[in-house]
Amino acid sequence: MEFDNGKRQRIPNGQYFKSQVEAEQHCYRVANDAWRRECVNRLLNDPPEQLLPNFRPRxxxxxxxxxxxxxxxxxxxxVWGSEVNEQKIIQVIAxxxxxxxxxxxxxxxxAFMNDYAKKLIGKYFVVELxxxxxxxxxxxxxxxxxxxxEYQDMLKEIDRLEKKYKxxxxxDKIAAHKDSNIDLKSYINIWNAINYISLNEYWTMFVTHVDKVLMKYYPNExxxxxxxxxxxxxxxxxxTSKGNEYIPFFGFEIIGCPQGRGLVAGHR
Structure with missing residues (x-):
């Protein structure tokens, strides 16, 4: 490749693209590969504590x-029965x-997944909020x-957030229920509203509010x-295993890892 000043530079294979679109697609793949490696490293070396099996009693x-x-x-x-009371509500909030x-x-x-997969998790996040x-x-x-x-203060915050994200x-329309009476523009607006920023705004608001309520009214809970x-x-x-009281998702639990043999599934 020759520049305007007359200098030439050799461009290695795989770094020359015929169009801007082709170059952007390449960058997109490279960025995703880097993100995927970072997620794999996180999974292997520092996985989120809440996702790990219960290796120690809790x-x-x-x-x-x-x-x-x-x-x-x-x-x-x-809270053991079906009666609704303050303690039962706090238990379910937890x-x-x-x-x-x-x-x-x-x-x-x-995080390396395609955006649709991440927004599906975000959609369930909305249901829980x-x-x-x-x-x-x-x-x-x-x-x-x-x-x-405190409840009145929260309503003001909810009203502010609902005006932005709905x-x-x-x-009601696509998460807990699937309605068919929605036009294309509404689908687009709904999907755009499910993102890291909107979810974090709601979540931070609820965490702050609930902690304030617990400290004032329910410190024991x-x-x-x-x-x-x-x-x-x-x-x-x-x-040990609690027998038929609990049925694991796949019908078995990981119960050991003998040296040189990998994981062993213990069927019930």
Missing amino acids: ITGNPLRFAERNMMFVAQSN MTFEDIEMLIGMLEIL NSIFGLLSKLKDLNKEYAQL FRFIR KKIYFLMRQQPLEGAIAT
């Missing part, structure tokens, strides 16, 4: 994890927080002081359902 107040291996279920006596943390971990290690709002709306019916103070509309689950139980005896 406390959980999440009823969905009641029968998991190495999980010790702890909850107040008035469960929803845990679900969202799982989704965040998935996005961290699968709407669930938090619904639970807090139930809580305000049982806690009158909260209903008059997450309630997204939940905060400890049981939010704080205790974050740390493994040091010195506790690992529990």
Whole structure:
């Protein structure tokens, strides 16, 4: 290749493109390859803690994890039944927080996926965020002081965010439900609204709000359902399989890794 000043430079194979579009496609693939390697390194060397198997015993107040291996279920006596009360609502809010943390971990290690796949995870994220709002709306019916103070502040924030992103509309039309009475422009607007920035705005708002409410009204519930689950139980005896009480997703659990033989699946 000869420049205007008369200098020549040899361009290696694979770095010469016939059009701008071809060059951009190449850059797109190169960037994705780099991102994929980074995600693989993260998965191998520093995977999100919340996604790892329960190698050490942990406390959980999440009823969905009641029968998991190495999980010790702890909850107040008035949440074991179906009666709706403040403690039950806090327990389910904590469960929803845990679900969202799982989704965040998935996005961290699968960031190289195509945008549609990431937005599908984001769509479920929207459903969970709407669930938090619904639970807090139930809580305000049982806690009158909260209903008059912090809940009103949250409604103002929700109104501000809904004007920008319309997450309630997204939940009703394509997430929790699939409606067919939507035009193409609305589909485009909905899909564009599901992104890292919008999800993080809602999530940060709810985290801040819930923490404030827990510290003021429910410090004991905060400890049981939010704080205790974050740390493994040091010195506790690992529990074995809980038999038919729990059915793993694939019908088996990874139970060992003998030297030189790889993973062994333990069927129930």
